[in-house]
Amino acid sequence: MSVRTRPDLSLLPPYVPGRSVPGAIKLASNEVSAGPLPSVVRAIADAATSVNRYPDSGSGALVERLSGKLGVPEEQIAVGCGSVTLCQQLVQATCGEGDEVLFPWRSFEAYPIITQVVGATQRRVPLTPEHGLDLDAMAEAITPSTRLVFVCNPNNPTGTAVRTEEVERFVERVPDDVLVVLDEAYKEFVDDPHVPDGVELAKAHWSRGRDNVAVLRTFSKAYGLAGLRVGYAVGSPQVADALRKVYVPFGVNALAQVAAIASLDAEPELLERCRGLVVERGRVRAELLAAGYEVPETQANFVWLPLGERTAAFNEHCLDRKVVVRAFAGDGARVTIGSPEENEAFLVAARSFER
Numbered sequence: 001m002s003v004r005t006r007p008d009l010s011l012l013p014p015y016v017p018g019r020s021v022p023g024a025i026k027l028a029s030n031e032v033s034a035g036p037l038p039s040v041v042r043a044i045a046d047a048a049t050s051v052n053r054y055p056d057s058g059s060g061a062l063v064e065r066l067s068g069k070l071g072v073p074e075e076q077i078a079v080g081c082g083s084v085t086l087c088q089q090l091v092q093a094t095c096g097e098g099d100e101v102l103f104p105w106r107s108f109e110a111y112p113i114i115t116q117v118v119g120a121t122q123r124r125v126p127l128t129p130e131h132g133l134d135l136d137a138m139a140e141a142i143t144p145s146t147r148l149v150f151v152c153n154p155n156n157p158t159g160t161a162v163r164t165e166e167v168e169r170f171v172e173r174v175p176d177d178v179l180v181v182l183d184e185a186y187k188e189f190v191d192d193p194h195v196p197d198g199v200e201l202a203k204a205h206w207s208r209g210r211d212n213v214a215v216l217r218t219f220s221k222a223y224g225l226a227g228l229r230v231g232y233a234v235g236s237p238q239v240a241d242a243l244r245k246v247y248v249p250f251g252v253n254a255l256a257q258v259a260a261i262a263s264l265d266a267e268p269e270l271l272e273r274c275r276g277l278v279v280e281r282g283r284v285r286a287e288l289l290a291a292g293y294e295v296p297e298t299q300a301n302f303v304w305l306p307l308g309e310r311t312a313a314f315n316e317h318c319l320d321r322k323v324v325v326r327a328f329a330g331d332g333a334r335v336t337i338g339s340p341e342e343n344e345a346f347l348v349a350a351r352s353f354e355r
């Protein structure tokens with residue numbers, strides 16, 4: 001006899017994180033390549049002297065700061081251990097066995113895994129031929145069993161973004177008892193004014209008496225705190241309350257909470273860094289286009305190369321040249337925008353790849 005674990009777990013695909021290869025440039029996990037700002041490091045070091053105490057379980061000080069920044073009441077904000085944990089909490093809060101979670105595909109790899117862990121059923125809606133979300137097809141795919149829809153904007157791994165009118169039209173079509181989750185992990189890299197700010201879109205939706213839109217944001221990308229695991233959700237009071245019900249107590253650690261607040265203090269500097277990255281993104285994409293690659297327009301801190309069956313060979317080619325990209329077998333490669341030097345090393349590799 002051995003321990004009985006859930007038989008369905010053996011069917012679960014593992015989450016495959018971007019690899020770190022010693023001595024190689026890592027452009028595989030959409031992290032920012034610059035380390036945290038000195039002020040953030042200082043705040044973490046100061047807080048380190050009190051880690052014998054449990055953290056504030058509700059992340060009260062951070063929620064208060066976010067409330068002021070976003071113009072949303074504190075009761076409508078829930079902090080979590082990275083937005084991936086909040087994705088799971090949202091599915092836990094809305095779904096039981098037999099309920100459906102709808103999402104575009106290809107999109108963030110955690111969506112199908114989380115759905116299966118919770119015991120819900122996944123429905124994937126293919127992207128458009130241009131690698132963007134097909135919101136009309138997603139609206140049509142909603143069934144009476146659908147409880148939650150992920151709208152990843154910009155989409156990971158393709159970088160494409162849907163526009164305000166499209167998202168507004170979509171949320172109008174979604175029934176009131178289905179939660180739309182606007183996953184905005186890459187929001188700070190958006191420079192297209194036609195791409196919505198999900199929180200503003202949600203506020204307008206709520207003001208029409210409809211509460212079924214929530215927004216996810218993270219400190220892992222633009223704010224450079226991937227290693228500390230902190231993100232937040234903004235939703236109706238009922239949704240935020242449900243998220244707090246499925247919290248793991250004390251989940252968000254004390255260092256993450258102070259680092260997030262220190263990052264908000266340093267926000268202008270961090271957002272300036274994002275603008276520099278956006279310029280680099282334009283350069284990298286232009287270079288790749290000039291080298292003959294198909295590269296969908298991207299609003300995130302990465303580019304997508306839909307290489308199909310050549311993906312594995314491209315991955316190996318880059319690895320041989322000490323650049324780690326993220327390959328999705330048979331589909332494409334996602335490459336994070338790094339520092340100009342890192343991007344140059346990647347471009348040298350890409351230019352010498354024979355397709």
Ligand code: PMP
Pocket residue numbers: 030081082083084085108152155156183185217218219220226229230231
């Ligand atoms: N959503 C999307 C679309 C992502 O790409 C990621 C990270 N890869 C996350 C959520 C989760 O980020 P984190 O848990 O670090 O906040």
